[in-house]
Amino acid sequence: xxxxxxxxxxxxxxxxxxxxxxxxxxxxxxxxxxxxxxxxxxxxxxxxxxxxxxxxxxxxxxxxxxxxxxxxxxxxxxxxxxxxxxxxxxxxxxxxxxxxxxxxxxxxxxxxxx
Amino acid sequence: xxxxxxxxxxxxxxxxxxxxxxxxxxxxxxxxxxxxxxxxxxxxxxxxxxxxxxxxxxxxxxxxxxxxxxxxxxxxxxxxxxxxxxxxxxxxxxxxxxxxxxxxxxxxxxxxxxxxxxxxxxxxxxxxxxxxxxxxxxxxxxxxxxxxxxxxxxxxxxxxxxxxxxxxxxxxxxxxxxxxxxxxxxxxxxxxxxxxxxxxxxxxxxxxxxxxxxxxxxxxxxxxxxxxxxxxxxxxxxxxxxxxxxxxxxxxxxxxxxxxxxxxxxxxxxxxxxxxxxxxxxxxxxxxxxxxxxxxxxxxxxxxxxxxxxxxxxxxxxxxxxxxxxxxxxxxxxxxxxxxxxxxxxxxxxxxxxxxxxxxxxxxxxxxxxxxxxxxxxxxxxxxxxxxxxxxxxxxxxxxxxxxxxxxxxxxxxxxxxxxxxxxxxxxxxxxxxxxxxxxxxxxxxxxxxxxxxxxxxxxxxxxxxxxxxxxxxxxxxxxxxxxxxxxxxxxxxxxxxxxxxxxxxxxxxxxxxxxxxxxxxxxxxxxxxxxxxxxxxxxxxxxxxxxxxxxxxxxxxxxxxxx
Numbered sequence: 001x002x003x004x005x006x007x008x009x010x011x012x013x014x015x016x017x018x019x020x021x022x023x024x025x026x027x028x029x030x031x032x033x034x035x036x037x038x039x040x041x042x043x044x045x046x047x048x049x050x051x052x053x054x055x056x057x058x059x060x061x062x063x064x065x066x067x068x069x070x071x072x073x074x075x076x077x078x079x080x081x082x083x084x085x086x087x088x089x090x091x092x093x094x095x096x097x098x099x100x101x102x103x104x105x106x107x108x109x110x111x112x113x114x
Numbered sequence: 115x116x117x118x119x120x121x122x123x124x125x126x127x128x129x130x131x132x133x134x135x136x137x138x139x140x141x142x143x144x145x146x147x148x149x150x151x152x153x154x155x156x157x158x159x160x161x162x163x164x165x166x167x168x169x170x171x172x173x174x175x176x177x178x179x180x181x182x183x184x185x186x187x188x189x190x191x192x193x194x195x196x197x198x199x200x201x202x203x204x205x206x207x208x209x210x211x212x213x214x215x216x217x218x219x220x221x222x223x224x225x226x227x228x229x230x231x232x233x234x235x236x237x238x239x240x241x242x243x244x245x246x247x248x249x250x251x252x253x254x255x256x257x258x259x260x261x262x263x264x265x266x267x268x269x270x271x272x273x274x275x276x277x278x279x280x281x282x283x284x285x286x287x288x289x290x291x292x293x294x295x296x297x298x299x300x301x302x303x304x305x306x307x308x309x310x311x312x313x314x315x316x317x318x319x320x321x322x323x324x325x326x327x328x329x330x331x332x333x334x335x336x337x338x339x340x341x342x343x344x345x346x347x348x349x350x351x352x353x354x355x356x357x358x359x360x361x362x363x364x365x366x367x368x369x370x371x372x373x374x375x376x377x378x379x380x381x382x383x384x385x386x387x388x389x390x391x392x393x394x395x396x397x398x399x400x401x402x403x404x405x406x407x408x409x410x411x412x413x414x415x416x417x418x419x420x421x422x423x424x425x426x427x428x429x430x431x432x433x434x435x436x437x438x439x440x441x442x443x444x445x446x447x448x449x450x451x452x453x454x455x456x457x458x459x460x461x462x463x464x465x466x467x468x469x470x471x472x473x474x475x476x477x478x479x480x481x482x483x484x485x486x487x488x489x490x491x492x493x494x495x496x497x498x499x500x501x502x503x504x505x506x507x508x509x510x511x512x513x514x515x516x517x518x519x520x521x522x523x524x525x526x527x528x529x530x531x532x533x534x535x536x537x538x539x540x541x542x543x544x545x546x547x548x549x550x551x552x553x554x555x556x557x558x559x560x561x562x563x564x565x566x567x568x569x570x571x572x573x574x575x576x577x578x579x580x581x582x583x584x585x586x587x588x589x590x591x592x593x594x595x596x597x598x599x600x601x602x603x604x605x606x607x608x609x610x611x612x613x614x615x616x617x618x619x620x621x622x623x624x625x626x627x628x629x630x631x632x633x634x635x636x637x638x639x640x641x642x643x644x645x646x647x648x649x650x651x652x653x654x655x656x657x658x659x660x661x662x663x664x665x666x667x668x669x670x671x672x673x674x675x676x677x678x
Binding site: 028083 | 250257260264277281287290291294295299301
């Protein structure tokens with residue numbers, strides 16, 4: 001479990017960073033999307049990895065907290081997903097506007113040698 | 115009265131949110147109504163911030179005011195904290211917000227839709243970031259203010275704005291991801307995101323967790339330093355701010371200070387004297403990076419050929435000064451630095467507002483080329499021929515030029531830190547604090563040198579631009595200058611004048627602020643966890659499901675090694 005998750009985070013981060021440093025705006029956006037997936041997984045991991053443990057407790061008075069997963073990182077991830085989704089959508093619009101105004105999809109708005 | 119003051123803390127967040135949401139429902143053509151709503155909101159924000167500042171400075175012993183959202187007990191719910199530092203930032207934000215909005219009503223708000231909604235959302239995000247006592251909540255408010263700022267940068271559209279905002283948005287999304295990584299690392303070590311609770315728990319960090327904690331704090335810090343514009347993470351700043359519309363750039367002057375504020379807050383709370391193994395973390399890094407930023411900004415000032423770039427580079431210089439001061443530390447230096455922060459932010463904001471009318475005044479040719487030409491001799495070739503036509507003996511200075519020139523000189527003096535204005539008092543206090551140390555180390559000398567050099571650079575650049583744009587007589591009669599544009603500039607400059615006249619009391623207030631920063635016990639007691647056992651009435655106040663997080667949280671986080 002740990003090795004699968006850390007591999008997933010590592011591969012996503014590495015590919016995301018590589019794409020982020022590319023000269024084309026579309027690659028940059030994909031890079032940011034991959035990076036945000038990696039970060040979301042990372043936040044989940046910060047609450048310790050648990051299998052088969054629910055994050056929500058019933059109404060019974062006495063419960064053993066160790067039988068439950070930490071709910072806070074899951075709430076944080078939900079917020080982070082929503083925010084990164086919205087900003088990526090906004091960035092896509094800016095990308096299209098920039099493409100329309102400059103006639104190129106280079107991040108600097110002008111084609112250097114590629 | 116007391117209950118009213120208690121709820122006053124939430125007003126700077128709720129008021130702009132509600133006003134902005136209401137304006138979304140209004141048709142774009144109802145311009146007057148929108149302007150009056152947003153100006154009234156901004157004026158109310160100034161009043162609220164003043165009231166908060168007054169009540170915080172009155173309650174000397176009871177420490178910061180704390181507002182528990184939904185009345186949840188502290189480490190589980192989100193708290194808003196109003197202490198001296200956050201209320202002075204609130205007041206600064208609301209003053210800049212009011213003046214920039216006022217200026218925008220001259221014509222800038224018409225160059226695109228929903229300017230007022232976006233602007234008020236930006237104010238809400240700023241206020242929230244200054245008030246919140248919870249790191250994840252801080253992230254949310256950061257995103258609110260960033261999302262609004264993306265819209266404002268693009269306001270008015272055009273190639274330059276679009277291409278600058280593409281860089282701006284990309285950099286800020288990346289910084290937000292760093293922010294999240296830092297938050298996750300801190301949470302994995304401490305198991306809480308409440309700032310006061312973090313301060314308590316981090317003080318008892320096991321030494322094997324210290325590396326994770328410091329890595330988390332460093333990554334978190336990098337996210338804020340991008341906003342603060344530290345070298346080498348600052349290359350986006352002058353270009354983006356130069357591309358923005360003047361009133362937008364004027365309010366953006368405070369955005370770099372959000373980063374500074376958070377670094378100030380967290381470094382004293384989490385890595386202050388009582389922080390155990392991690393005390394004084396990264397102070398040297400901040401100092402050297404701050405000095406590098408000052409040097410970079412000074413070089414940028416010399417190379418700037420447009421006034422908007424001058425203002426952007428000056429922002430870098432002031433960020434560098436503030437960060438280096440945080441890094442060097444010492445109570446005297448910190449209070450001087452706070453004074454400098456207020457004064458320089460107001461002055462830069464006024465400069466951003468005055469740039470456009472000053473340049474409008476110049477000839478069309480001058481506006482484009484005049485400032486792009488070299489500094490000496492040949493610079494005046496273009497304008498020399500005007501002087502030949504000159505047959506009047508004494509040129510009557512038109513009223514517009516006089517007002518603009520006066521404001522411009524005022525700005526230049528403030529920015530360069532020449533006596534007698536508040537910029538001078540601030541710089542003098544910083545230098546005095548640096549000389550006050552027992553041992554004046556080489557970095558201190560470097561900082562004093564850079565402070566004086568950057569002042570000189572500012573003065574030279576501003577003089578050059580002033581001669582070009584205001585002194586050189588033009589052919590046409592000066593452009594129209596509306597009273598709506600003059601008033602906010604005059605307001606900002608008169609606040610600076612007030613800072614100069616009342617330098618004594620303001621400095622005393624800053625010293626009290628610094629004292630509270632260095633002794634965060636009050637902050638932790640008021641905003642931190644409620645001591646066990648939980649009072650019964652608090653337990654019964656929230657809805658029934660609320661028992662769950664209370665029961666689950668404390669034991670959830672093992673103290674063992676992180677699985678990461």
